[in-house]
Amino acid sequence: MIDTRAIATHQHAATHRKLRLRLGGSRGNEILTSVSAAGLVALLAVQLVTVLALGSMIRVHLFVGVVLLGPVALKLATTGYRFLRYYTGAREYREKGPPPTLLRAMAPLLVAATIGLFATGVIMLIDGQSEGAVRGLHVASFWVWIACFAVHVVFNGREVLNNLHHVWLSRARTRIFGAQVRAALVLGSILGGVLVALALVSKMTGYQMGD
Numbered sequence: 001m002i003d004t005r006a007i008a009t010h011q012h013a014a015t016h017r018k019l020r021l022r023l024g025g026s027r028g029n030e031i032l033t034s035v036s037a038a039g040l041v042a043l044l045a046v047q048l049v050t051v052l053a054l055g056s057m058i059r060v061h062l063f064v065g066v067v068l069l070g071p072v073a074l075k076l077a078t079t080g081y082r083f084l085r086y087y088t089g090a091r092e093y094r095e096k097g098p099p100p101t102l103l104r105a106m107a108p109l110l111v112a113a114t115i116g117l118f119a120t121g122v123i124m125l126i127d128g129q130s131e132g133a134v135r136g137l138h139v140a141s142f143w144v145w146i147a148c149f150a151v152h153v154v155f156n157g158r159e160v161l162n163n164l165h166h167v168w169l170s171r172a173r174t175r176i177f178g179a180q181v182r183a184a185l186v187l188g189s190i191l192g193g194v195l196v197a198l199a200l201v202s203k204m205t206g207y208q209m210g211d
Contacts, residue, residue: 026085026092028178033078034163035186037156040071044149055209062204063197065121070193072114074185083107100155110148116141125200129208 043064050061085093098104120138124130130138166176197204 025177026082026090026096027176028182029078029082029085030096030159031163031167031176032182032185033075033082034160035167035182036071036075036078036189037160038164039186039190040068040075041153043068043071058207058209059204062121062125062207063201065118066125066197066200067190067193069118069122069196070189070191071186072118074189076111076114079107103152103155106148106151109144110152113141113145113148117145125203125207128203128206 047061047064047068050057050064054061082093082099086096086098099107116137120134120141123134124138127134167179
């Protein structure tokens with residue numbers, strides 16, 4: 001008698017192994033997270049400059065803020081996937097080990113601050129003005145988020161630089177499968193954010209700053 005359940009399980013495992021090899025497994029996820037983080041830092045540097053002169057650069061601030069939606073979503077997806085795979089017992093993720101305890105403890109706060117920051121920003125953009133409780137929540141989310149972000153930079157900065165070196169300078173970069181897929185995901189997240197921002201340009205030009 002043919003054990004169809006065993007066959008299905010074997011086929012599922014084989015498919016998963018092929019997918020893991022195609023995307024580079026836990027190492028591929030680590031590289032994707034680092035590359036997306038580098039893109040985020042570059043865009044955030046521009047965004048922080050606009051914060052210093054918000055009155056005159058509000059439209060740049062709004063445009064870059066919308067562009068950031070794509071890279072932020074990708075970064076949350078890659079780190080969330082790592083957490084999911086680790087806590088569901090995936091062997092290669094368990095062997096790699098968990099993130100530092102402080103980062104794990106801060107993760108819910110960082111995710112909440114990120115969602116609060118960008119959700120309130122989108123709400124104000126659609127509403128056409130920055131006033132009231134939504135603006136207050138946006139500012140509060142920003143300060144919580146920037147504090148969590150600074151801690152992440154301290155803990156993960158060296159790892160990100162090492163992974164970027166591997167991607168751009170190391171001759172061994174071709175040994176990690178999924179390079180084209182990772183590049184497409186990073187570029188796609190940025191392009192997606194740009195397209196959404198372009199679609200909302202009319203909202204940005206008519207935006208009114210509160211007192």
